[in-house]
Amino acid sequence: MQINTIWDNFFTKNNSESILDFLKSIDLFSDLKIIEIKRLERTLHKRVYKKGEVVFNEGDAGAALYIIRSGEVDIVINNASSNPIVLTKLSSGMFFGEIALFDEIPRSATVIASKECEIIALSKPDFILFSKKEPSIGMKISMRLGKILSARLIATNKQIEELKSKND
Amino acid sequence: MINFLGLKLFYFAIIATIIVGIVFTIKSLFIPLLIALFIAMVLRPLVIFFESKGFSQIGIITSIFLGFFTLVIFGFTILIPTLSEQIALFSTKVPEITLILENKFELIQHSLETKFPSLEISKLTKDFISTFVDNLDGSKYFSNALSILTFSMLVPFFAFFLLKDMHLIKKTLLSYIPNRYFEISAILFYKIGNSIQLYIRGQIIDASFVGIMTGIGLSIIGFPFALVVGLVAGIGNFIPYFGPILGAIPAILIILVTPEWATGSGIGMVVGVFLFVQVIETLFIYPAAVGNSVNLHPLIVVLALLIGGELAGIVGMIVMIPTVAIIKVTFELLHKYMMAYRIIG
Numbered sequence: 001m002q003i004n005t006i007w008d009n010f011f012t013k014n015n016s017e018s019i020l021d022f023l024k025s026i027d028l029f030s031d032l033k034i035i036e037i038k039r040l041e042r043t044l045h046k047r048v049y050k051k052g053e054v055v056f057n058e059g060d061a062g063a064a065l066y067i068i069r070s071g072e073v074d075i076v077i078n079n080a081s082s083n084p085i086v087l088t089k090l091s092s093g094m095f096f097g098e099i100a101l102f103d104e105i106p107r108s109a110t111v112i113a114s115k116e117c118e119i120i121a122l123s124k125p126d127f128i129l130f131s132k133k134e135p136s137i138g139m140k141i142s143m144r145l146g147k148i149l150s151a152r153l154i155a156t157n158k159q160i161e162e163l164k165s166k167n168d
Numbered sequence: 169m170i171n172f173l174g175l176k177l178f179y180f181a182i183i184a185t186i187i188v189g190i191v192f193t194i195k196s197l198f199i200p201l202l203i204a205l206f207i208a209m210v211l212r213p214l215v216i217f218f219e220s221k222g223f224s225q226i227g228i229i230t231s232i233f234l235g236f237f238t239l240v241i242f243g244f245t246i247l248i249p250t251l252s253e254q255i256a257l258f259s260t261k262v263p264e265i266t267l268i269l270e271n272k273f274e275l276i277q278h279s280l281e282t283k284f285p286s287l288e289i290s291k292l293t294k295d296f297i298s299t300f301v302d303n304l305d306g307s308k309y310f311s312n313a314l315s316i317l318t319f320s321m322l323v324p325f326f327a328f329f330l331l332k333d334m335h336l337i338k339k340t341l342l343s344y345i346p347n348r349y350f351e352i353s354a355i356l357f358y359k360i361g362n363s364i365q366l367y368i369r370g371q372i373i374d375a376s377f378v379g380i381m382t383g384i385g386l387s388i389i390g391f392p393f394a395l396v397v398g399l400v401a402g403i404g405n406f407i408p409y410f411g412p413i414l415g416a417i418p419a420i421l422i423i424l425v426t427p428e429w430a431t432g433s434g435i436g437m438v439v440g441v442f443l444f445v446q447v448i449e450t451l452f453i454y455p456a457a458v459g460n461s462v463n464l465h466p467l468i469v470v471l472a473l474l475i476g477g478e479l480a481g482i483v484g485m486i487v488m489i490p491t492v493a494i495i496k497v498t499f500e501l502l503h504k505y506m507m508a509y510r511i512i513g
Contacts, residue, residue: 045339045354047347056351061508063351121350125358133219 019069023120026067027148028095031140039134040141043126049073049113055097058110062100064123068092071117076110089114098145101127199480200319202487204326209365210372211331229331233324257393264425352509356501363497368490370457375405377453378415378445385441386419391429393422401445406486407473409466412446468492 023029023037023044032040046069049055055066058078068090075087075096087109090096096111101124131138211232218228330337338357345353379402386394397418404415419438423429429438464472469489476488 042335045342045350047350049347053347055347057510060510061351061355061505063355123351123354123358125354128358129216132216135220 019120022069022093023067026093026095028067028098028141028144031144032137036134036137036140040130040137043122043130045121045123045126047119047121049117049119051113051116053113055111055113055119056107058108059106061104062097062107063125064121065095065098065101065127066111067095067120067122069118069120071113071115071119073117073119074112074114076112077108078110084110098149100124101145197322199483199487200322201326202491204323204330206368206490207323207327208330208334209361210369211327212334212365215331226332229328233328236324261422261425268424349511352505352511356505359501359505360494360498363501364494367493367497370454371406371490373457374449374453375402377457378402378405378449381445381448382415382441385445386438389437389441391419391422391438391441392426393418397422401442403486405449407469407489409469410473412442416442464489464493464496468496 019041020034020037023041024032024034029037029040047066049071055073056062058076070092072089072091073096074089076084077087078084097107099105100107101122127138127141131142214232215225215228219225342350342353342357379398381398382401383395383398386397391397400418401412401415404411404413407414419442423435423438428434469492472488472492473485476484476486476491478484480487
């Protein structure tokens with residue numbers, strides 16, 4: 001695998017059609033043209049996680065956004081009074097850890113690979129540097145992320161309202 | 169059928185052999201590689217700026233290097249004749265300066281020997297002077313390790329590729345990092361690179377200010393060899409604490425051999441120029457350009473100078489200070505982020 005990494009970076013064209021198509025299908029990059037995704041792809045890191053391997057821990061400093069290319073992860077929070085609670089499962093095409101791109105607050109949950117995963121990581125430093133080099137693409141990604149986060153916030157508010165009305 | 173893994177292993181072996189070869193000749197490659205890294209780090213923001221304006225990376229880097237070489241050639245034709253004339257003239261004065269210094273040393277030596285006969289002062293001073301002169305001789309490094317021509321070709325060559333493929337090198341290095349340390353490594357690469365970049369850029373701005381202002385100031389008062397003295401003052405400024413003193417040595421030597429400047433008013437004017445430049449530099453330029461990010465303890469500075477001098481003479485002495493500053497910044501950030509990622513308690 002390590003030999004392949006050298007090859008991937010120096011001796012082969014790593015902009016394979018499949019990864020570009022995959023990235024284009026991700027909601028976060030849906031506003032980008034294929035040529036823009038091609039530029040972004042150079043800054044992404046491919047990581048492989050074994051089943052049960054921790055991607056990051058709750059409370060750690062965060063510095064990257066992760067996109068699941070294959071496999072599945074558990075989002076877990078640790079409760080002092082009980083066992084860890086699995087909040088949700090994320091699978092191929094979904095992403096997590098996006099807050100780390102904008103803020104230095106500690107991770108709010110632990111992420112564990114529940115199956116072997118291939119994950120694509122976009123680190124905060126790479127995103128900052130990329131946005132300096134390609135401001136228009138950086139802006140498109142930031143705007144899209146803002147829309148996704150606000151949609152999630154609206155959905156969460158609705159859930160809270162529903163829970164409140166149930167309790168009342 | 170081609171065995172793909174075998175082929176890859178073969179190429180991997182070639183790369184490994186090249187790396188081993190580089191390690192064996194590391195002493196001669198260390199300084200050019202380090203200088204190239206400094207250059208690449210200083211020029212990187214410029215490349216990023218033009219990339220954001222839509223220019224291609226390779227076009228920008230090529231233009232920067234072509235511009236730099238044009239500037240060097242221009243400098244050679246305009247400024248260098250005056251400077252080299254001054255250096256040549258200054259070197260004719262060296263025997264005279266040496267003679268005066270020897271006489272002064274002999275006087276001090278004689279008086280010390282009469283007071284402390286057991287110390288063998290003459291042997292000690294001879295050893296000290298020979299080591300000092302040996303260390304100051306930059307040509308020692310060039311003749312032993314590489315010729316100036318190879319050196320001046322290697323530095324831009326390394327700098328060009330470091331500038332062009334920095335992200336590939338970083339990406340490849342990160343691919344070898346275990347998953348647990350991926351995020352901390354990514355952030356450390358960025359933070360360390362940024363700090364070093366700011367430090368080196370600041371030092372270059374600071375040293376250029378001191379060199380140019382000293383040269384101009386001394387030229388205004390009509391001091392001989394003003395450009396040479398300014399050049400040495402600028403280079404000396406890379407060395408904390410001792411830099412201003414080292415930078416003033418040529419001026420002191422010139423005063424010693426030039427009777428018209430060895431007067432109260434002459435010395436006063438030269439001291440005035442040096443003081444003026446140092447005050448402006450300390451109050452305004454250094455805080456703005458370098459700041460307090462890298463404060464090296466005087467003892468560390470002395471040790472770095474001795475090691476640098478031992479490795480590569482005067483070139484090593486100058487390069488070793490930023491190197492130690494880089495090591496210091498690296499360790500500080502490493503400690504900070506290892507705490508943030510709870511790798512250490």
